[in-house]
Amino acid sequence: MNPTSFHDRKPCVIVGAGGHGRVVLDILIRARRYNVLGFLDSNPAVHGRRMDGVPILGDLSALPDLKRQGVTGAIVAIGDNGVRRGFADEIEAMGIDLINAVHPSANLAHNVRIGRNVVIAAGALVCAHCQIGDSVILNTGCIVDHESMIGTAAHICPGARLAGRVMVEAGAFVGIGATVLQGLRIGCEAIVGGGAVVIRDVEPLTTVVGVPARSIREVPGYEEFAEMMTPAPLRNLPPTPVGAGRH
Numbered sequence: 209m210n211p212t213s214f215h216d217r218k219p220c221v222i223v224g225a226g227g228h229g230r231v232v233l234d235i236l237i238r239a240r241r242y243n244v245l246g247f248l249d250s251n252p253a254v255h256g257r258r259m260d261g262v263p264i265l266g267d268l269s270a271l272p273d274l275k276r277q278g279v280t281g282a283i284v285a286i287g288d289n290g291v292r293r294g295f296a297d298e299i300e301a302m303g304i305d306l307i308n309a310v311h312p313s314a315n316l317a318h319n320v321r322i323g324r325n326v327v328i329a330a331g332a333l334v335c336a337h338c339q340i341g342d343s344v345i346l347n348t349g350c351i352v353d354h355e356s357m358i359g360t361a362a363h364i365c366p367g368a369r370l371a372g373r374v375m376v377e378a379g380a381f382v383g384i385g386a387t388v389l390q391g392l393r394i395g396c397e398a399i400v401g402g403g404a405v406v407i408r409d410v411e412p413l414t415t416v417v418g419v420p421a422r423s424i425r426e427v428p429g430y431e432e433f434a435e436m437m438t439p440a441p442l443r444n445l446p447p448t449p450v451g452a453g454r455h
């Protein structure tokens with residue numbers, strides 16, 4: 209990611225003034241492409257306060273005014289996969305660009321494709337030909353190996369490791385330090401517990417834990433939701449050149 213001179217940095221806001229918001233603020237400061245004017249948060253108790261020196265300006269309803277004042281971009285920094293995706297849709301409908309936060313220490317292969325509203329945290333490693341969907345979080349120090357596909361609003365937690373050609377479907381959560389062996393599918397909105405080692409496909413809406421991972425919770429009859437839960441196709445973006453991307 210190319211740092212931009214201060215005056216050329218685009219004004220943006222971060223939606224979500226919690227712990228993940230702090231991480232995203234740090235990434236945007238370190239990446240030096242955006243000027244973060246404030247946070248937005250749906251909790252009125254925090255409006256008017258500051259977090260890490262940055263004002264909490266209101267909730268999403270403040271965005272049209274902020275747009276008139278020159279804010280062009282926003283990123284949703286909320287851990288809940290469904291909420292993050294929903295807020296991203298609302299922001300897009302207001303005509304605000306969804307921006308990405310990619311930490312300068314993240315290491316991305318030259319032909320990785322990245323959607324919008326994506327967070328790639330410090331030390332993450334994303335290998336050749338991976339596709340990263342909209343509103344995905346690749347958290348601190350995770351590894352996403354070659355030709356893996358991460359669906360919309362999935363979250364790969366700190367230190368998780370995906371071997372090559374893994375498919376993580378929309379809204380799935382791969383917990384801290386988990387490992388997924390090559391070629392496996394983690395179904396829509398499935399949950400992989402922290403430290404699990406996944407050795408076979410995980411069905412949608414299923415929670416697995418342990419080594420090897422076993423199911424502790426499933427939703428029978430999920431097939432009737434299958435169409436609704438099919439991951440939105442990853443955008444047909446040109447490869448993102450490292451150092452000059454759309455981040």
Ligand SMILES: CC(C)(COP(=O)(O)OP(=O)(O)OC[C@H]1O[C@@H](n2cnc3c(N)ncnc32)[C@H](O)[C@@H]1OP(=O)(O)O)[C@@H](O)C(=O)NCCC(=O)NCCS
Pocket residue numbers: 347365366382383384399400401402403404415416417418424
């Ligand atoms: C998998 C997880 C979501 C399950 O949470 P939960 O639904 O509240 O499950 P419970 O705590 O009720 O545990 C259910 C059972 O699974 C076991 N279990 C839960 N998480 C486990 C894990 N990560 N590894 C092994 N066993 C686990 C519990 O010991 C319990 O076993 P028991 O029924 O024999 O007593 C959660 O434990 C987890 O691992 N979350 C990951 C958190 C994370 O990665 N955070 C990083 C955010 S950036």
